[in-house]
Amino acid sequence: MIADHQVAFFLREAGSPDPARREAAAKGLSKVPGQVSELARLTADPEPEVRAAAALGLGRQGEAVPVELLVPLCSDPDAEVRRRAVNALDRLGATSPAVAASFVQRVGDAELRNRAVVLDWLLRYEVPVPAESLVPLLADSDPRLWGGARSLLRLLPEADAIFADLVRTATGEVRQRALDMLASPKGGIPGMGVGATPEAREAAWRRLWDPEPRVVRALLAALEAETEPHARSVLFRALAAHRVPEAVTPAAAWLADPECGPAAAAALAGAGTVEAVDLLREFALGAGPRRDEARSVVVDLLRRFVSGAGMRRAEMRAAAIRELGAAGGVAEAELLLGLLDAPDKRVRLGAVGGLGTFFQRFDGDLPGRLERWRAERVPGQPVPPPPDDPAVRELARRSAERLAHMLTVDVENASSYHNALWHIPEVRPLLPALLEDPEGRVRSTALHLAERFGDMDFTGRLRFLNDAHPHVRQGAALNFLLVAEKRELTPAERDTLRPHLERGQDDTDYYVRTFTAKALTHVGHASHGRVGHAS
Known part of the structure; x- marks a missing residue:
């Protein structure tokens, strides 16, 4: 607590002709509430050390500080004054357009030692920054700067054009950083995050x-110039994420490539045109008759590849089969259903994944609903x-029956059947039998699905x-932890559940102990210090 006589001393010293004493006075006043007016006067001091101390002090004064006092200091000729002003505004939680x-403007300020604070603030509030200010930072050695810069670039609609151009023209770490962003094309887009x-x-x-x-042109240009297989695959998958119809021709040319083929198949699925679906079908099932001379080279390539032998061919075919479900219609899904009888396990599991991606397009989530919007905008x-649609639902019923049966006889790949059935509500009548299956991994899968479709009550759980x-x-x-956190248990259910959760603290499984311990904190009692214990 600063005494009144000390405050009076600081106020006198603030008018001293000695800059060092004025600086000390500003620092002293920064610790005294209610000194905004005196500190504001010191922000116009001719000496940068005094202005910097005043900016520091204003940042400690709290909500009473008008933002307009600090904003001009962010453009002060002295770098230390700018640094203190930025820190003060960040500390005050200022969010005005002026800030x-x-x-x-400070993004390109190479003298500013706390530019990372500026980038973090801009990213927190999703403020667009011109690309020309951000791209140079991708070459910086400080991960706080290049990481913040590339995340801010992703806010811009043209972001992936910038990254694709850098993949094509840059070298070393800058190229790799751009490539990493293209490998996660959804990451950082405003509205994709939790809570949007x-x-x-x-x-x-x-x-x-x-x-x-511009994004489409840049991605295609980078793909055409690329010589490295991994980077080419990343570019194909970026084209897939953006659903680019123009990717069909280059993707067809690389579909049979051992390294880039799966990514090329994804690009065809993303394009989703009739031609793309035809190519995926031909590759997955064997090339059919030629439809025109323009495609003859591609079809010949696919025919030679599909007629070959070997482990890699089966893996490539499985990748195309999975993507066929993401792009094809009911007819293609019927083909996938038939491939569940294929002798090669990789092909069978590719068909399982393909059915999952097919029905995911119909399970009511936003991307599925936007399929029709996109189809109306894209020729072909x-x-x-x-x-x-009755044909879709009948196919779903038959698919659920086949996949549920395969789950019981192929528990090694239970996760594949789980992921496919997650999008097929027609599995619900089959869940009671699966919940009684003698194999634990089958029961576990069925329990997840029962929770997913709302078919599990308190007693069953x-x-x-x-x-x-x-x-x-x-x-x-x-x-139980999830329902406890949401306070969806009645008092009677909490009383019934509590001893079971307490016994869970002696479970041999770490995750059971962890989940039951956390659930106990929500039902009124928790055993402490035993989560890491195994009996």
Whole structure:
């Protein structure tokens, strides 16, 4: 606590002709509430050390500080004054347009030692920054600068054009950093994050699926110039994420390549045109008759590849089969259903994945709903049937029956069947039998699906908390934790559940102990210090 006589001393010293004493006075006043006016006067001091101390002090004065006092200091001729002003505004939580404009100007300030604070602030509030200010920072050695710069670039609609140009023209770490961003084309797009509003999320997906022409041109140019297989695959997958119809021709040329083939198949699926689906079907099932001379070279290439032998060929075919489900219609999904009988396990699992991606397009989430919007905008894009189309639902019923049966006889690949059935509600009538299956991994998969479709009640979940298989107990414990966190348990259910959760603290499985311990904190009692114990 600073005494009144000390405050009076600081106020006298603030008018001293000695700059060092004025600086000391500003630092002293910064610790005294209610000194905004005196510190504001010192921001106009002719000596930069005094102005810097005043900016520091204003940052400590709290909400009473008018932002307009600090914004001009962000453009002060002295770098230390600018640094203190930036820190003060960040500390005060200032968010005005004037602050945003000032911080954008500071992105290119090489003398500013705390530019990372500026970048973090701009990213936090998703403020667009001109690309020409950000691209030079990608070559910086400080990860806070190049990392913040590339994340800010992703806010721009033309971001992937910039990254593609850098992949094509840059070298070393700059090229790699751009390539890493193209490898995650959804990451950092405004509206894609957790907590985004439905409107922002839809806008984000529309941006991804309807990229600016510059993005398409840059990605195709980078692909044409690329000589390194991994980078070529990244570019194909970026084209797939952006659903670029113009990717069909280059993707067809690389579809049979052992290293880039799966990514090329993804690009064809993303394009989703009739021609792209035909090419995927031909590659997956064997080349059919030629439809025109323009495609003869591609079809010949596919025919030679598909007629070959070897492990790699089967893996490539499986990749194309999976992508066929992402792009094809009911006819293609019927072909995938037939491939569940294929003798090669990789082909069978490719068909399982393909059916999963097919039905994912009809399970009511936003990307699925936007399929029709995109189809109406893209020439050559088939319009998918509505989710309640009788042919789709009948196919879903038959697929659920086949996949559920395969799950019981191929538990080694339970996760593949789980992922496919996650999008097929027609599995619900089959879940009671699967929940009683003697194999624990089958019961675990069925429990996850029952929770997914709302078919698991308190009593059933409680029974599975005592299951013999640890994965089943994990699923039950996790879901009890979730319902406890949401306060969806009645008082009677909490009383019934509590001793089961307490016994869970002696479970041999770490995750069961962890989930039950956390759940206990929400039902009124928790055993402490035993999560890491195994009996």
